[in-house]
Amino acid sequence: MKAYLSEITESIQGEGTLAGSRQIFLRFCGCNLRCPYCDTVGSLSKTPSCKIFLKPGSKNDFREYANPLSISDVVKATANFDTRWVSLTGGEPLLWADYLKRLAPILVSKGYRMLLETNGTLVENLVDILEFTAVISMDFKLPSAIGIDLFPVHKRFLELAACRPVYVKVVVTPSTEPWEIGEVARIIAGVDATIPLVLQPVSLVTSQVAVQAEKLFDLQLDALKHLEDVRVIPQIHKYLRVT
Ligand code: SF4
Known part of the structure; x- marks a missing residue:
């Protein structure tokens, strides 16, 4: 069984409640969505090769391997790095659910802990790898x-994911409306009010955030009416200038 990955690298997790952790990133190709703020556009479709980086956080020091990669190719590449955290990311990694179903238990048996970074839409694809996350x-x-309402599918996804440690991340843009964050908070609270919500202000190409602090304070306050843990965390890897 093989999969298309665009890169395998070790770096610092820049998003969410694990921001700052050192992780190995397995970046899978393809995504079922097209978000205007996407910063991994190079991974939205299948790439002919996968870049395997040789140094943590490096942008230039890599070797290219022809896609698709077998499970043993990925396990071998992962072993070159030092950390025991693996991020399954993309693109949308759950598009490769059959592959992950076989890869995940191998990595877990070798002592890796797995972070699944997902757009929260492919509910059925989550089922088989849930226990390994x-x-x-x-x-x-x-x-x-x-431009579309995905709240119903996000709700179903969260209901399933909530049997594992989970947090919800929302990219906040200048267009974000207060009712939207209120709806997110109400849906999460309906599942479990202790699930953390991370408000991530969208980044400009300069790495600065594109949303005013006052708006972030207001949205956080609104969400805290429903939830216990609401954090504002920008993408820190952009400040560090690492991948
Ligand atoms: S879901 Fe993620 S990878 Fe897919 S288009 Fe949106 S931001 Fe990009």
Whole structure:
């Protein structure tokens, strides 16, 4: 069994409640969504090769391997790095659910802890790898950002993911409306009010955030009416200038 990955690298997790952790990133190709703020556009479709980086956080020091990669190719590449955290990311990693179903138990048996970073839409694909995840980072996509209402599917996804440690991440843009964050908070509270919500202000190409602090304070306060743990965390890897 083989899968298309665009890169395998070790770096610092820049998002969510594990921000700052050192992780190995397995970046899978393909995504079922097209968010206007996507910063991994190079992974939205299948790439002919996968870049395997040789130094943590490096942007230039890599070797290219022809896609698709077998499970043993990925296990071998993962062993080159030092950390025991693996991020399954993309693109949308759950598009490769059959592959992950076989890869995940192998990595777990070798002592890796797995963070699944997902857009929170492929509910059925989550089922088989759920037990192998140490943490699930799921997005709620906002109608003002992507033009469609995915709240019902996000709700179903969260109901399933909630049997594992999970947090919800929302990319906040200048167009985000207060009712949207209120709806996100109400849905999460309906599942478990202790699930953390991370408000992630969208980044400009300069790495600065594109949302005013006053708006973030207000949205956080609104969400805290429903939830116990609401954090504002920008993408820190952009400040560090690492991948
Ligand atoms: S879900 Fe993630 S990878 Fe897919 S288009 Fe949106 S931001 Fe990009």
